[in-house]
Amino acid sequence: MPHVEQDIKLDFKDVLIRPKRSTLKSRSEVDLCREYVFRNSGAKYYGVPIMTANMDTTGTFEMARALAKHAMFTAVHKHYSAQEWQSFAANSDPEVLEHCAVSAGTGDLERLVQILKAVPQLRFICLDVANGYSENFVAFVRKVRDLFPEHTILAGNVVTGEMVEQLILSGADVIKVGIGPGSVCTTRKKTGVGYPQLSAVLECADAAHGLGGHIISDGGCVNPGDVAKAFGAGADFVMAGGLFAGHDESAGEVIERNGKKYKLFYGMSSRTAMDRHAGGVAEYRASEGKTIEIPYRGPVERTVLDILGGVRSACTYVGASKLKELSRRTTFIRVSMQTNEVFAAHNKDD
Numbered sequence: 001m002p003h004v005e006q007d008i009k010l011d012f013k014d015v016l017i018r019p020k021r022s023t024l025k026s027r028s029e030v031d032l033c034r035e036y037v038f039r040n041s042g043a044k045y046y047g048v049p050i051m052t053a054n055m056d057t058t059g060t061f062e063m064a065r066a067l068a069k070h071a072m073f074t075a076v077h078k079h080y081s082a083q084e085w086q087s088f089a090a091n092s093d094p095e096v097l098e099h100c101a102v103s104a105g106t107g108d109l110e111r112l113v114q115i116l117k118a119v120p121q122l123r124f125i126c127l128d129v130a131n132g133y134s135e136n137f138v139a140f141v142r143k144v145r146d147l148f149p150e151h152t153i154l155a156g157n158v159v160t161g162e163m164v165e166q167l168i169l170s171g172a173d174v175i176k177v178g179i180g181p182g183s184v185c186t187t188r189k190k191t192g193v194g195y196p197q198l199s200a201v202l203e204c205a206d207a208a209h210g211l212g213g214h215i216i217s218d219g220g221c222v223n224p225g226d227v228a229k230a231f232g233a234g235a236d237f238v239m240a241g242g243l244f245a246g247h248d249e250s251a252g253e254v255i256e257r258n259g260k261k262y263k264l265f266y267g268m269s270s271r272t273a274m275d276r277h278a279g280g281v282a283e284y285r286a287s288e289g290k291t292i293e294i295p296y297r298g299p300v301e302r303t304v305l306d307i308l309g310g311v312r313s314a315c316t317y318v319g320a321s322k323l324k325e326l327s328r329r330t331t332f333i334r335v336s337m338q339t340n341e342v343f344a345a346h347n348k349d350d
Helices: 061-068 082-090 094-098 109-118 135-147 161-169 187-191 197-210 224-232 271-277 301-318
Strands: 015-017 034-037 044-047 050-052 073-076 100-104 124-128 152-158 174-177 214-218 237-240 255-257 260-266 291-295 332-334
Touching: 015 224, 015 301, 050 061, 050 301, 061 073, 061 082, 061 094, 061 301, 082 109, 094 100, 100 109, 109 135, 124 135, 135 152, 135 161, 152 161, 152 214, 161 174, 161 197, 174 197, 197 214, 197 224, 224 237, 224 301
Parallel strands: 050 073, 050 237, 073 100, 100 124, 124 152, 152 174, 174 214, 214 237
Antiparallel strands: 015 332, 034 044, 255 260, 260 291
16 A cells, blocks of 8 residues: 655745854854765865756856856756867866866766766766666666766765665765756656655755765755755755856856846756757656746856855854854744745845
8 A cells, every 4th residue: 555654844945944042243254165075985075065956057167167266066967078078177277177077867978988088187976867766877876986986976866865875875975865846847747756855855964974975955945045944954065956047157048038138947857958968858758847938147146146145144043153063053943934925026136
């Protein structure tokens, strides 16, 4: 018989962070950098652990250069060639590559090898599939670990502790957590599969940290407050797509309509993505993403400062002088409403 879990599972929208006594005088006192040593690669990381998703429209070389200025991370999408990577590396400061991961799916091993041979400075590999529960994917993680024992491997996506443990024990260092929370993901509608993101992060972080591993909260952040909640729940990194979409550094041309400017933003399992990279949607599957026109937002710098400022402010509200203290000082309270939306349609600075 099917089993129904009775425990309540929560999303970012279901909670707020309770403020606590603080001795901090200013947001400027908060240190957002983290230092990690990864379980399987043994490599070290130092930077601001906020990253853009490895989507066509956000995981671009241009985005990587912009985010690296703030020591933030970019999971670069998997559709760049080895030659394009080589050109990017030759024309970028060395620290940019320190904050980049090359992405690959289970069918991209040959291209991955070519890129890492062409750009040996790359130290991060993002192994990304929609369904991280596949035994084929676990075997792929093991194979990549055998080929690249000193590279740090990000792998996912999953949403439960036992699969986090399986991937870590198979060679992954950082597990991507999230199925269906993304703004342009329709997996939950098409398949009925998913897990509320806050609870997924809480449970997966506990499982990963017990083995000396790390996790990425991937998807579901619609504002800087959600990024803070993900860190408060125990995420080591927070990955976002929609927050970084629509900027100059995002891929795609600017579309003008009725005097307003837009850029395309689409899920990597959408019909748009599959038409572009796979010759269309195969008969045996469904599109699990949507395509939207997002208002053009100019340079990403303003958005970056907004996100960083929001997380710093969250730290001051709970008395965390460093980002690594945030989860230890976070108490979540369940709510039925987060914000007063009476003038939401009139707000030009949200």
